[in-house]
Amino acid sequence: MAEMVLDRLRELQLADLALRRLEQTKAVHDRSVLARAEGITRHKEHIESLRAKQKQIRMSADRKELEVKQKRADIEKLRHQQTQVKDNRQFATLQNEIKFAELAISKFEDEILADMGDIEGVEGEIKKAQAELQRHEKDLEAARKDIEAKKGEVDREIAQSRVKRDLMAKALPPRVVDLFTRIADRLAGEALAAVIRDEDDEDAGYVCGGCHMSVTQNTYVRLASRTEDLCVCPNCTRILYLEES
Numbered sequence: 001m002a003e004m005v006l007d008r009l010r011e012l013q014l015a016d017l018a019l020r021r022l023e024q025t026k027a028v029h030d031r032s033v034l035a036r037a038e039g040i041t042r043h044k045e046h047i048e049s050l051r052a053k054q055k056q057i058r059m060s061a062d063r064k065e066l067e068v069k070q071k072r073a074d075i076e077k078l079r080h081q082q083t084q085v086k087d088n089r090q091f092a093t094l095q096n097e098i099k100f101a102e103l104a105i106s107k108f109e110d111e112i113l114a115d116m117g118d119i120e121g122v123e124g125e126i127k128k129a130q131a132e133l134q135r136h137e138k139d140l141e142a143a144r145k146d147i148e149a150k151k152g153e154v155d156r157e158i159a160q161s162r163v164k165r166d167l168m169a170k171a172l173p174p175r176v177v178d179l180f181t182r183i184a185d186r187l188a189g190e191a192l193a194a195v196i197r198d199e200d201d202e203d204a205g206y207v208c209g210g211c212h213m214s215v216t217q218n219t220y221v222r223l224a225s226r227t228e229d230l231c232v233c234p235n236c237t238r239i240l241y242l243e244e245s
C-alpha cells in the first residue's frame with residue numbers, strides 16, 4: 001500500500017513541480033510588463049521635474065525683468081532731478097546714483113540672458129526625454145502584446161497540467177494529499193525526499209536526501225518492509241521514500 005502511494009506521490013510531485021514552474025514563468029512575464037511600466041512612470045516624472053525647473057527659471061527671469069523696468073524708471077526720475085538741481089555736487093550725486101542703477105541693470109540683463117540660455121537647455125532636455133518616453137511607450141506596447149500571447153500559452157499549459165495533477169491527487173487518499181500539499185507549499189514543491197547513503201560516512205548509514213540529516217535504522221527498515229504507512233523526515237518533514245535499487 002505505502003509503496004503504491006509513494007509511487008503516485010512521486011508522480012504527483014513531478015506534476016506539481018511542472019505546474020509551479022509554469023506559474024513562475026507567468027509571474028516572470030507579469031514582472032517584466034510591470035518593470036517596463038515603472039520605467040515609463042519614471043520617465044514621465046523626470047519630464048515633470050524638468051518642466052518645474054524650467055518654470056522656476058522663467059519666474060526668476062521675469063522678476064529680474066521687473067527689476068530692470070523699475071531701475072529704468074528710477075533713472076528717468078534721476079535724470080529729471082538733474083535738470084532741476086543748481087549746484088554741481090548735487091548733480092554729481094545724482095549722476096552717481098544713475099551709474100549704480102545702470103550697473104544694476106547691466107547685471108540683471110546678463111543674468112536674464114543666462115536664464116534664457118538655461119531655459120533653452122532644459123527645453124532640449126525635455127525634448128530628448130519626450131522622444132525617449134515615446135520610444136519606451138512603443139516598446140511597452142510591443143512587449144505587452146508579445147507577453148500577453150506568451151501568457152495565454154502558459155495559461156493553457158497550466159490548465160492542462162492542473163487537470164493532470166488533480167486526477168493524480170484524486171487517486172490518492174485525501175489525508176495523504178493534504179500532507180503532501182502542506183509540505184510542498186512550504187518547501188517549494190519538494191515534499192518528497194529519497195533516503196540515500198551518507199556519502200561522507202558510509203558506516204553512519206542513511207540520510208534524508210532533502211536535508212541530509214541521518215535517518216534512523218528503524219525508519220529505514222519500515223521503508224524497506226514496504227508495508228508501513230508514510231514516514232516523514234523528523235528534521236525537514238519531507239515524506240521519505242527508498243530509491244529502487
Ligand SMILES: [Zn+2]
Nearest residue numbers: 208211233236
Ligand atoms: Zn529531511
